[in-house]
Amino acid sequence: MDSKPCRQAVGSLMVAATVSWLYMIFAVSMVSRFLYNPGLNHWHAVKRIIKYLQGTKDQGSSHKQKGVIIPKIEAEYAAVSTAATEVVWLHDLLSEICFWL
Template sequence: MVDMGEANYVIGIEIFRDRSRGVLGLSQKGYIDRVLERFNMQSCSSGIAPILKGDKLSKMQCPRNNMEREQMKKIPYASAVGSLMYAQTCTRPDISFAVGMLGRYQSDPGFEHWKAAKKVMRYLQGTKDYMLTYKRSEQLEVVGYSDSDYGGCLDSLKSTSGFVFMLANGAI
């Protein structure tokens, strides 16, 4: 075995270190650039949020006839949502709610669902330089946060909840 030094890049995640300030950062800028290019969004304008108040997705937006279904077969919706899920899981918890909403319609997506996926990509275009940062601390303490709605799903009236745990001032 050969020691190749500190890792700078692992499975699509770039690692930044600033030992003098005690900061470690994890970025997926390169991965996000490749995703945007794959879905022809590399020159898109940036969005302010992955999902806005009032944005609603439902089964009513699924294709209603064979012509609409045939049009949607040409759109790589599942691949786009999968790519967003990878970013969300690794370094971008800020898109979790929106990606979770998009994932509900994988089996029968409509054009409005595709537009919502592109909105998340526009948000990533404007925030691709964001990274998870962890700061050196004398005492490591895990802190958790949670939030939920009540009956927010238009299709089933089920509630949605989410949580994040923080360690060294960064999401884990």
């Protein structure tokens, strides 16, 4: 099978996934692993992703980044909060054993 059409399609899907459909990055990255030697199954997977996108194009902004950004920000905030708590705990522990920073 000629890999050029598959590469072009996957490249277009990567742009779409990173620009507006972030939740699709996993599926696109899975098919992109086989770009240099794609089989018929890989081409069918690419076509399935494209059909899915065609079916959701009317939903537009509900699938765009704004639905992903808030949970991502919340997760990052939680991670920073946990890290800060650990730093305070570690500072207190080191202070108790007389190790000054």
